[in-house]
Amino acid sequence: MVQGGVMGRVVVADDALQDRLTAQAKAGTFQIGLIIGQNTREKDIIVHLAPTPVPDEGDLSSEDEEVMPSSREELSKNKYPDSLPKVVEGTVSQHARQVVRMLPGGLDIIGVYVVTPQADFTSSSSQSKLRLILGATHKTTSRILLETAESKTEKVILHVCTQSFKIVCKTLDLSPTETSTQENGDLKFQRGGSKWQQLSYAYNINLNFWLPKDKPSQSLYKTILTLIKPWAKSVTQSLILINSENPEDEDLLDSSVEEKPTKKKGGNRGLMELVPPKAYKVEILDPCTTLVSSSGLNDMAGSIRLSGTLAGLAFLHNKATVGEARAAVLLDLVRSVVSRWEMHCDSLVEEPPSHLIGPIIHEPPRRVFLEGGGLPVSLCDYLFPGDSCGDACQSAKELLSLKIRKEHVDDSQETLADASEVMCSADISVDGPEELESQGISREGPCSSTQLLLILAVAAVGVGVSFVSLQGSQGLT
Structure with missing residues (x-):
């Protein structure tokens, strides 16, 4: 009642x-x-x-x-x-x-x-x-x-x-x-809930961050979030193409949307039929603005590179405008990057500090998509290397009280990368940090892997990755 x-x-x-x-x-x-x-x-x-x-x-x-x-x-x-x-x-x-x-x-x-x-x-x-x-x-x-x-x-x-x-x-x-x-x-x-529209995208990310020496008391988590913010604000200025077109923000995403619900014969109530969401392909063309300071290496304690291809989804109601769709896609992108960084930092809390000198590759969790559970939209989860689709089903059960079958977990959108391939493409070395500095933040061309990678590198001779790992072990403070 x-x-x-x-x-x-x-x-x-x-x-x-x-x-x-x-x-x-x-x-x-x-x-x-x-x-x-x-x-x-x-x-x-x-x-x-x-x-x-x-x-x-x-x-x-x-x-x-x-x-x-x-x-x-x-x-x-x-x-x-x-x-x-x-x-x-x-x-x-x-x-x-x-x-x-x-x-x-x-x-x-x-x-x-x-x-x-x-x-x-x-x-x-x-x-x-x-x-x-x-x-x-x-x-x-x-x-x-x-x-x-x-x-x-x-x-x-x-x-x-x-x-x-x-x-x-x-x-x-x-x-x-x-x-x-x-x-x-x-x-x-x-009955049947609301009709939905689905937008999917793939975004190539290739960000280089220098870690400042002047914030020894700040955790790695907060330091990187501070560095990610300029990229996040920059990406909101991106040109968003929908099905390779650039419609006006005020236009309806689906210009043929029906005003009345579909009724089934024999029913005495308006029944919204459960039909698959109408699908759109999205391209994010972001401005290639250099967001990294050109200050000298003497002020830097280390560097971090985030590289890979991110898969994303957004869902909108059937009367959504193009502007609403673009905002939903950008929100999904920023939320996905920050979520992976949070989860990566959580995982570092349990890892002992590393004393290795040279670039170290960490693989943050990859995104998988969950269908079913009686929902008209897809949800998602993040799996670390070694995790399985069963772990995503367990997360859905514990956090959402949803029963998702393993075969309804799509883990094909982001796949594990080859570490040696990424090391070669990363172009990071102890002797050549100046080359990294000159790159700034770059998003040119597709990545050779389809997994977001976090590369912890050396910024200068004698400053090792152990510093970065030690900072990460302090947790999200």
Whole structure:
């Protein structure tokens, strides 16, 4: 049962989600989770509900602990809360941090849902906690964009009462200029959900970064993010071709979009048929601007090169404009690069410092795409060397509560690279760092491999890669 009120912003979802929420309410157990969907100008579209799992002691990154130092102690209890005030906001924000990596362009975490009694949801302590949870989640998911796009501050809240089984939709604007009052949302369930359009692309990346000596206290994670930001801002100025054409931003992506849903015979409701998304090929032609400072080698402690070809996807609603499509593609690209760097730094925390001198190749995770699970869109995951498609299925189960079969994991878009081939093409040597410096940041021509590679190199004689590894072992601080 959906409870109405004064009509507010329209929120649409598939009927299957209504059945799932009602079943959870009838079970009578508390649950909180993330709402995955898409914000449009006219409405918000809910695609999936991902319940926040029971946290493990090691779930929080060092970055989150810096903001919430008491969270690890609370997480160590390893118990699922039974009411809203007992939820640790760091648990939900860390879940959001992992889930947002699995989303293609166009999709985001647009809110949270709570299954709990009415009295628990409406208490003042619960409402304060809910705002803290939404604020922490918004901050976490916005950070990965590197200030290249604005994350919408108006969030969706779904409350499912375990006593009346009613589903209430609210919206809350987290902007500091807005009041903290929740507004009624106009929740509509429809069979078959929404129709989607798919955009796919491949992007050749070849970035060289010099590591400065003057920031010894800053972690490798933050140092590289600082260096990636100029590239991220530059790539947002790219020319985006769609099916080899350059339409105006105001044009509809699909000019033949139908206004009315397709109806099946014998049905008494409008049924949106589950048809495959209309597919588009995208080319990203970014400006070849040199973003690296030409300061001397004496100011540098090491260098890092990111090289390879990235595969990406974005999904848009059926009435999306070309401008929305371009923004979704660029968001996916930036989010993909930052996600891999975050995961790479997480993996370095457990590795001992290296004492080798000379270039070292690290392979950050490659992207795979997940289909099925009853969703109309594809999701993604990242696999390190040695990981299998089964690991991606396990991640989908744990983080999204989705059952994905191994044969529905597409791991062919990005493949493992040949390390010796990349070393030859990298053109990095201890004796010739000046050549690297003169290259700046280059994106000319396709890469010989289809896997993003991170090359940790020597910047000057006597300064080894051990410095870089040692910095990385400090974690995301």
